[in-house]
Every structure is written in structure tokens, then in C-alpha cells.
Amino acid sequence: MNTSTVELPDWLEIVVIPLLNIILALFCAGLIILAIGENPIEAVGIMLKGAFGYDEAVGYTLYYTTNFIFTGLAVAIAFHANLFNIGGEGQAYFAGLGIALVVLTLDQYLPALLLIPLAIAAAALFGSLWAFIPAWLQAYRGSHIVITTIMFNFIAASLMVYLLVNVLIQPGSMSPETREFATTAWLPFMHEFLALFGVTVTRTPLNLSFFLALLCCLITWIYIWKTRWGYALRTAGQSEAAAVYAGIKPKRIIITAMCLSGALAGLVAVNELMGVHHRLLLNFTAGYGFTGIAVSLMGRNHPVGIILASLLFGILYQGGAELAFELPKITREMVVAIQGLIILFSGALALMLRPWVVRVYLLMRPSAINAAAS
Amino acid sequence: MRLIIFGKYPADIGCRLPLAQYRKTPTGTARQQSTVRDNVRNRQRVVRLSASTSYGPKWKLVRAPTSRNNMTTNTSPLIEVRNISKSFGAVKANQHINFKVQPAQIHALLGENGAGKSTLMKIICGLQQPDSGEILWRGEPCSIASPKEARAIGIGMVHQHFALFEGMSVAENIAFSIDGAVQGPALERDILALADKFGLEVEPRRPVFELSAGERQRIEILRALLLSPELLILDEPTSVLTPQEADQLFTTVRKLAAEGHGIVFISHKLKEVRALCDAATILRGGEVVGSCDPRETSSEEIAELMLGSRDIAAVRQPGLLGEVRMSATDVTLTHEDQTLWIDDLQLRGGEVFGVAGVAGNGQELLYAALSGELLCNRADAVTIDNMPVGTLGPNTRREHGAMFVPEERLGHAAVPHMDLVENTLLSNVANRKANKRGLVNWRYLLDSARGVVDQFDVRHGGLRRAARNLSGGNLQKFVVGRELVKQPGVMIINQPTWGVDALSAVRIREALMELANRGSAVLVISQDLDELLEISDRLSVLHHGVLAPARPIAQWTIESLGLAMTGETETQQAAAS
Numbered sequence: 039m040n041t042s043t044v045e046l047p048d049w050l051e052i053v054v055i056p057l058l059n060i061i062l063a064l065f066c067a068g069l070i071i072l073a074i075g076e077n078p079i080e081a082v083g084i085m086l087k088g089a090f091g092y093d094e095a096v097g098y099t100l101y102y103t104t105n106f107i108f109t110g111l112a113v114a115i116a117f118h119a120n121l122f123n124i125g126g127e128g129q130a131y132f133a134g135l136g137i138a139l140v141v142l143t144l145d146q147y148l149p150a151l152l153l154i155p156l157a158i159a160a161a162a163l164f165g166s167l168w169a170f171i172p173a174w175l176q177a178y179r180g181s182h183i184v185i186t187t188i189m190f191n192f193i194a195a196s197l198m199v200y201l202l203v204n205v206l207i208q209p210g211s212m213s214p215e216t217r218e219f220a221t222t223a224w225l226p227f228m229h230e231f232l233a234l235f236g237v238t239v240t241r242t243p244l245n246l247s248f249f250l251a252l253l254c255c256l257i258t259w260i261y262i263w264k265t266r267w268g269y270a271l272r273t274a275g276q277s278e279a280a281a282v283y284a285g286i287k288p289k290r291i292i293i294t295a296m297c298l299s300g301a302l303a304g305l306v307a308v309n310e311l312m313g314v315h316h317r318l319l320l321n322f323t324a325g326y327g328f329t330g331i332a333v334s335l336m337g338r339n340h341p342v343g344i345i346l347a348s349l350l351f352g353i354l355y356q357g358g359a360e361l362a363f364e365l366p367k368i369t370r371e372m373v374v375a376i377q378g379l380i381i382l383f384s385g386a387l388a389l390m391l392r393p394w395v396v397r398v399y400l401l402m403r404p405s406a407i408n409a410a411a412s
Numbered sequence: 413m414r415l416i417i418f419g420k421y422p423a424d425i426g427c428r429l430p431l432a433q434y435r436k437t438p439t440g441t442a443r444q445q446s447t448v449r450d451n452v453r454n455r456q457r458v459v460r461l462s463a464s465t466s467y468g469p470k471w472k473l474v475r476a477p478t479s480r481n482n483m484t485t486n487t488s489p490l491i492e493v494r495n496i497s498k499s500f501g502a503v504k505a506n507q508h509i510n511f512k513v514q515p516a517q518i519h520a521l522l523g524e525n526g527a528g529k530s531t532l533m534k535i536i537c538g539l540q541q542p543d544s545g546e547i548l549w550r551g552e553p554c555s556i557a558s559p560k561e562a563r564a565i566g567i568g569m570v571h572q573h574f575a576l577f578e579g580m581s582v583a584e585n586i587a588f589s590i591d592g593a594v595q596g597p598a599l600e601r602d603i604l605a606l607a608d609k610f611g612l613e614v615e616p617r618r619p620v621f622e623l624s625a626g627e628r629q630r631i632e633i634l635r636a637l638l639l640s641p642e643l644l645i646l647d648e649p650t651s652v653l654t655p656q657e658a659d660q661l662f663t664t665v666r667k668l669a670a671e672g673h674g675i676v677f678i679s680h681k682l683k684e685v686r687a688l689c690d691a692a693t694i695l696r697g698g699e700v701v702g703s704c705d706p707r708e709t710s711s712e713e714i715a716e717l718m719l720g721s722r723d724i725a726a727v728r729q730p731g732l733l734g735e736v737r738m739s740a741t742d743v744t745l746t747h748e749d750q751t752l753w754i755d756d757l758q759l760r761g762g763e764v765f766g767v768a769g770v771a772g773n774g775q776e777l778l779y780a781a782l783s784g785e786l787l788c789n790r791a792d793a794v795t796i797d798n799m800p801v802g803t804l805g806p807n808t809r810r811e812h813g814a815m816f817v818p819e820e821r822l823g824h825a826a827v828p829h830m831d832l833v834e835n836t837l838l839s840n841v842a843n844r845k846a847n848k849r850g851l852v853n854w855r856y857l858l859d860s861a862r863g864v865v866d867q868f869d870v871r872h873g874g875l876r877r878a879a880r881n882l883s884g885g886n887l888q889k890f891v892v893g894r895e896l897v898k899q900p901g902v903m904i905i906n907q908p909t910w911g912v913d914a915l916s917a918v919r920i921r922e923a924l925m926e927l928a929n930r931g932s933a934v935l936v937i938s939q940d941l942d943e944l945l946e947i948s949d950r951l952s953v954l955h956h957g958v959l960a961p962a963r964p965i966a967q968w969t970i971e972s973l974g975l976a977m978t979g980e981t982e983t984q985q986a987a988a989s
Contacts, residue, residue, distance in 0.1 A: 285841060
């Protein structure tokens with residue numbers, strides 16, 4: 039029978055199937071670890087301890103999580119409009135330029151309360167600008183968004199190298215970086231913030247942009263499911279003819295969705311530049327934009343799912359680094375392979391287990407077959 | 413299984429020449445001319461095709477249908493199904509069905525949508541296996557495990573939706589269905605011989621995109637006949653035909669029956685069934701509720717069997733014509749190679765205005781022009797209650813009291829993967845009650861959806877289930893009801909009852925007439941002439957994008973309408989005859 043038409047209860051679709059996918063991926067990863075002669079159980083233990091075992095680990099995990107939330111949301115919002123934004127990397131990178139321009143120009147004059155919002159706005163603006171061009175090309179010239187956003191990643195990378203080497207570089211410095219931002223442009227670290235309440239934690243890169251990420255999740259959720267604009271976005275994504283019937287202009291939706299997507303991706307620069315590095319430097323995006331695709335796929339394009347998936351990838355990043363450190367046989371590349379397996383099973387093969395789940399479900403609940411047949 | 417190559421409504425939009433040139437040419441002159449033309453154009457193709465003329469081992473082509481029928485003297489039916497049951501979970505699609513077709517019989521299979529006709533035919537064609545019961549072919553039990561086996565024993569089916577390659581010629585399309593067993597001139601000879609025999613006029617070398625729905629259907633019938641079936645199933649064959657084309661089809665069907673073929677004729681249209689068939693089996697709710705000789709049974713009796721004891725006659729009480737509620741003047745609109753011309757269209761309050769026409773003659777454009785999905789370049793080209801709205805989109809027109817229902821319910825009037833509440837928002841995006849400052853009022857929409865569902869008897873598995881899970885008829889009731897509850901001053905509706913079961917269709921038509929009775933203007937674009945004649949006050953015809961001047965319903969007859977729909981004027985016809 040055709041199992042794809044059977045409706046499953048939400049808890050099966052949202053919780054059980056993704057969980058099974060992760061377990062399957064970890065099982066395969068375990069086989070690999072076994073094959074190179076290490077104990078997979080021990081490896082998992084090290085990984086979890088490395089991600090959660092002490093407060094510094096938690097800080098790092100959540101710091102990575104922050105980036106994944108931004109890029110995951112970016113991919114998700116475009117995905118709801120049936121657009122595949124692979125350009126999160128370039129948009130985040132270009133957003134860094136926005137921050138640098140605003141901060142380097144104004145950090146001597148403005149107080150933090152004005153400068154920080156302004157810089158965040160600049161990040162969002164530059165991110166969406168970098169997404170706007172592919173969006174416009176898609177809407178009005180028919181250039182495929184996947185191709186153009188990939189190309190824009192390369193353009194952003196080249197542009198930033200040029201600007202950092204030739205224009206923005208701190209005079210007298212050898213490394214291609216801008217001067218350090220004034221402290222008025224720094225987002226407070228979490229350990230500083232918590233210290234205000236008398237809580238002492240170890241110094242980590244985790245900063246207040248984590249809250250910004252959670253806020254973005256909430257706003258995205260409201261936007262997509264509670265506003266007419268989000269509805270227009272989903273409608274245009276699912277059925278263009280129906281959107282036209284509703285008086286929605288699909289071309290404009292392409293532009294809006296991509297700009298919002300770019301803005302969210304751009305916020306990665308807030309975390310990285312204003313939260314951690316306090317200067318514009320090369321390659322600060324470090325592949326977060328691409329991992330966002332996996333995060334969004336795994337999180338079913340829903341903010342809550344994206345938070346959970348981001349956390350999982352945060353664990354993999356942080357715990358994986360720890361694992362490579364503790365077990366010499368497991369190299370950094372091996373950790374990447376494990377991440378790849380998780381992406382493979384929960385992204386590309388997300389629906390592989392569904393037919394079996396459906397069969398088991400129908401065995402348990404024969405009455406559901408009727409609904410399937412009708 | 414066959415591929416469905418193009419959508420639901422095969423169109424003759426590619427036809428650049430007047431159809432009349434190819435139609436009804438008993439003298440053969442027009443046809444010869446065009447064959448000469450085609451010969452010149454298709455010379456290359458002919459050469460290529462004739463390069464590999466070989467009969468494959470698999471198919472045996474029989475130019476004339478088998479004469480086995482004439483030799484068999486026993487009177488056992490061609491096919492008999494006994495006590496067939498088929499369930500999908502708890503849904504009993506077929507229950508203890510008994511059904512038989514004699515050789516040379518035209519047997520009608522009647523029933524509402526969901527009555528179990530399709531399931532029964534799928535079982536006979538080998539697409540589905542029955543849960544219980546047996547099938548007898550010529551009196552001997554047999555099992556039909558696959559469509560291939562069905563074809564092998566002599567069961568052919570002409571589906572409602574054509575599966576043809578638009579860019580290929582008639583002969584090439586036919587060659588495909590017999591796995592290329594015969595090609596080139598030999599195949600053309602076979603086609604023409606068979607076509608000649610049954611009055612199925614075709615030109616093997618014409619590309620399919622030039623053909624009308626009727627001509628396309630003839631290809632499908634020829635395809636089936638080339639495999640020399642003894643039982644031929646026609647699934648709603650007239651739904652896309654003009655009356656004249658349908659008449660031609662009936663002649664063919666009668667000839668086939670006279671040759672000894674058994675025919676199963678599936679239809680919703682009782683009038684045709686009564687004119688054509690000599691036996692009828694009526695299904696309702698998966699069971700046989702009766703069988704009769706349709707020639708001797710009145711339409712009312714058959715309808716009652718189909719629907720149960722319900723009144724199917726809706727009564728139109730013509731009201732007084734009011735003010736002009738909507739007008740379209742001097743509109744020329746081109747979109748994707750199709751052009752629409754409206755000279756002067758005036759919809760008055762209190763009337764149902766029908767627009768007839770064969771599919772693909774600009775119905776979509778007319779709908780789009782009036783709904784604002786395509787914009788005119790002048791504001792006063794379209795007015796609603798004297799407000800110029802020609803350059804304004806659907807939502808502004810909705811604010812002025814016009815509501816629209818497009819033809820395609822899934823994917824145009826409703827988003828397939830969204831639930832009914834979300835789909836209620838689709839035509840309410842600009843409705844201030846449905847969203848305040850951009851925030852959607854889901855509670856209002858839930859109430860609204862519930863109201864529609866209750867008022868129009870939409871059977872659904874829950875308002876939170878996706879629209880694609882509703883049956884066609886129920887979804888249609890939903891999308892029509894969604895607009896009707898807003899009490900629009902102007903209602904534009906395209907194909908209101910396409911593919912909808914009879915009872916739902918009656919409800920929809922009644923609701924439209926009631927709306928008109930309350931002073932609104934209703935424009936109905938439909939291919940169902942009976943429907944238009946039943947509900948319209950005035951009627952116009954759309955042919956090749958031109959909207960003809962409207963006439964009161966009393967001044968039309970089925971014949972004059974059919975002629976108008978094929979682009980022939982009555983005077984021409986009179987001159988010709």
C-alpha cells in the first residue's frame with residue numbers, strides 16, 4: 039500500500055521519526071568507531087560529558103547553538119516559501135561588513151544602548167541585502183535561487199578578503215582584521231551578565247545573542263503561523279495559483295522571504311563579531327550557514343524543532359571537539375563524519391523509516407486504515 | 413498503468429485553424445486537402461517511421477474485430493461478476509456486486525461519485541483485486557491479476573482523462589500504446605481501416621496538440637480497438653465533448669455494439685444513457701440498487717435510484733433583473749498565448765449568467781479577468797457596482813463585494829496541504845474580521861469554517877485535516893460555501909460542479925440560484941450544458957477566447973448552443989445543409 043498518504047499523529051511525525059533517525063545515525067557512527075578500534079559507548083560518554091559535563095562545556099555548546107538557531111531559522115523561513123536558501127554563509131559574512139561599518143564609524147560617538155541595536159539592524163540589513171539580489175533574480179529573471187545563492191557565497195568570500203586585506207585592515211597589522219571594536223559595541227558575555235545576578239560561571243564565548251536567537255524563534259513562529267504575511271508566505275510556497283487567488287503576489291513573497299532569511303542569517307555576525315571576536319575577521323562564519331540547512335531539515339522548519347536540532351549540533355560541535363581531544367584515534371575529521379551521518383539520516387533520509395512506522399502504527403490502530411483508504 | 417500526460421481538461425487551444433475545416437466532411441474534400449498539407453509537412457517523419465516497420469511478437473493486430481462473437485452460439489454473458497466485494501479498511505467500496513454485460517450490449521453503469529463505479533471497473537481492468545467474489549469471462553471463471561491480463565483476454569478501457577503526448581502525431585501516440593509493434597505506413601493503414609469501419613474520423617499524421625477533445629478521444633478509442641477488445645469500457649466519455657461530437661461518439665458506440673462488442677458506458681448524464689444504452693446497472697453506496705432498461709425507464713426513476721428518494725429538480729424562480737452589478741467592456745487580455753475578447757458583458761442583480769463553451773476556449777482567462785487574477789490596463793474595463801476595478805487585484809474586488817470560485821479546487825481554490833481553517837483564510841486575507849493589524853484571528857476563521865461546513869453539509873474528517881484529504885465533492889462544497897457565506901453582491905464561479913456527485917451538485921446549484929434570488933449577480937462558467945440550461949437566466953458562449961453576446965435562455969436550444977460552442981454560426985449551418 040502507499041504509506042505516504044497515511045496520516046500519522048503529530049507525535050509520531052514530530053518526535054518518534056526524527057528520534058529514530060538520530061538513533062540510526064548514532065548506531066552507524068558507533069559501527070565506524072568500533073571499526074577503528076575504539077569503544078563507541080565510551081565515545082558517547084566522552085561526547086556528552088564534553089558537551090554538558092561542566093559549565094564551560096555548556097557555555098560552548100550553547101554558543102554554537104546560537105549560531106545554528108540563526109542559520110536554521112534563515113533556511114526554514116525561506117523553505118516555507120518553497121525557496122532553498124543555501125546562501126546563509128555568504129549572507130552572514132556580508133552582514134559582518136554591515137556591523138563593521140556601523141561600529142567602526144560610530145563606536146567613538148554613540149553609547150552602547152544606541153550602538154548595539156544599530157549594529158544589529160545593520161547586520162540584518164546587510165544580510166537581507168545579500169539575499170535580495172538572488173531573490174530579485176529569481177522573481178523577475180528566473181535565475182534559480184540555489185545557483186545564485188551559492189555564487190553569492192563565493193562573491194561574499196572574495197569581497198571580504200579584498201576589503202579586509204586592502205581597505206579595512208588595521209594599519210600596521212599583519213593579519214587581515216579590522217581594529218578591535220570599542221567596548222560600547224560589545225554584547226555582554228553570559229558570564230558577565232550572570233555575574234550581575236551573583237551567579238558565577240566560567241568564562242565562555244556564550245553571550246547575550248543567545249537570547250536574541252530565542253527571541254528570533256518566537257518572532258519567526260508568530261510571523262509564520264500567526265500573521266497574514268506569514269500565511270501569504272506559506273501559501274505562495276505551497277501553491278502559487280492559490281496565492282494568486284488570495285490576492286498574494288508570489289514575486290513579492292520571494293523577495294520578502296529571502297530578505298527575512300538573509301536578515302536572520304546575518305545575525306550570526308552579531309554573535310560572532312559583537313559577542314566574541316569584537317572585530318571583523320576572515321571566515322568567522324566557519325560553515326554555520328551550511329549546517330543551518332541540516333538544522334532546519336531536522337527541525338522540520340519549525341522554531342521549536344530548530345532549537346532542538348541546533349542544540350544537537352551544538353553538542354556535536356562541542357562534544358566532538360572534546361572527543362577528538364580525548365581519543366587520539368578519533369580525529370577531527372571523524373567527528374565531521376559523524377555529523378555527516380546525522381545530516382544524512384535526518385535530512386536526506388528523513389522519510390526512510392516512515393513506511394515502517396506507518397505499518398507499525400496501522401498494526402496498532404487498524405481503524406486508521408479507513409482514513410487512509412478514503 | 414498509463415501516464416497522465418496533461419491535466420484534467422484537454423484543450424484545443426493549440427488549434428490555429430477553424431475546427432470546422434476538419435469536421436464532418438462526408439465528401440472528403442476538406443480532409444484530403446489537409447492530408448496533402450500534412451504530407452508535405454510530415455515527409456521527414458514518415459521516412460523515419462517507415463524505416464523500422466516490423467510487427468513485434470507481442471501484439472497481434474487485428475484490423476477487424478474478431479469474429480469469434482458471431483461463431484459462439486452459447487448465450488453466456490461476455491463478462492459476469494458475481495458477488496464481488498472490495499473494502500478499503502471499513503469503507504466498503506463494493507458490496508456483493510452482481511453485474512454482467514452481454515455481447516453486443518451497451519450497458520450503462522450509473523451512480524453518484526463514490527458509488528463504487530470506479531472500484532468495480534478497476535477490478536474488471538485488473539487494477540485492483542476483489543476481496544471476495546468471482547469474475548466469469550464468457551462463462552468461465554477467471555482472475556484478472558493485472559491490466560495486462562485484462563487486455564490479453566480482451567478488455568479495453570478508454571479513460572476519462574486522456575493520456576496523449578501533445579507534440580506527437582496521432583499515429584505515434586497509437587504506436588506507443590502497442591509498444592511500437594507496428595509503425596509507419598502499415599500502422600497508418602490499420603488506423604485508417606479501423607477508423608473508417610467505426611466512423612472514427614482521424615488523421616494519423618496530425619500532431620495531437622492541434623486536436624479537439626473529441627478528436628483526442630477518438631485516438632484513445634482507436635488505441636483500445638487496435639488491441640481488438642471484446643469488452644470496451646468508456647469512462648464518462650462525453651464529459652469533454654460538444655453535443656455534435658457526442659453524437660458522433662454514439663454512432664461509433666452503436667457500430668461497435670453491432671459488431672458484437674460489449675460496451676460499458678459510465679456516465680452521469682441520464683439523457684445520453686437513455687438514448688444510447690440498452691441496459692443499465694445503478695450503484696449506490698457500493699451496492700447495486702437496481703438495474704433497468706434505460707430506454708423504458710424515465711430519467712426521474714433512474715435518478716431516484718441513483719440518489720435515493722430525493723428531489724433532484726431545483727426550481728429557478730426568475731426574479732426581477734436589477735441594476736448592473738458587474739460589467740466588463742472592451743476587454744482584450746492576452747496570457748500565455750491565449751487571448752480573451754469581451755465586447756460588452758453586463759451582470760445584473762438577480763440573474764444567473766451562464767457561460768458555455770468547450771474547455772480551453774478561454775474560460776480560465778475570463779475567470780481571471782473578472783476575478784482580478786489578471787489585470788486589465790484600464791480601470792473602467794471592469795466595474796463592480798459602478799466602481800472601476802479593472803486595474804485592481806482580487807482582494808480589492810472582494811472588498812467591493814465580489815467573490816470568486818476558480819475551476820481547480822485543489823491548488824487554486826484551496827491549498828492542498830493546509831487544513832480547512834487555514835484555507836478559509838485564503839479568500840479572507842484582506843477581510844478585517846479575519847486579521848487585525850496583520851495578526852490572524854484564527855478563532856474567527858475556525859467559526860467561519862465550521863459555519864461553512866455545517867451549512868453546506870461538507871463531510872470532512874476534522875477541520876484540522878488537510879484539504880487534499882476531502883473528496884472532490886466535499887471540497888467543492890467547501891470552497892463554494894466559503895464564498896457564499898459572505899453574501900457576495902457578485903459571484904464569479906468557474907465549473908461549479910465539475911466532478912462533483914449529483915447530490916452535491918444540486919446543492920451547489922440551488923445555493924447559487926438562491927444567491928441570485930436575493931439580488932446578487934451570479935456568473936457561472938460551465939461545460940455542463942444541462943446545468944447551464946437549468947440555472948441560467950441568460951447565456952453566452954465562449955469560443956476561441958471570444959465571448960459571444962448573451963441571449964436569454966429561452967432563445968437557446970441545445971443544438972444552437974452546440975453550434976456556437978464549435979464556432980459555427982447557425983446561418984452557416986443552414987447554408988451548408
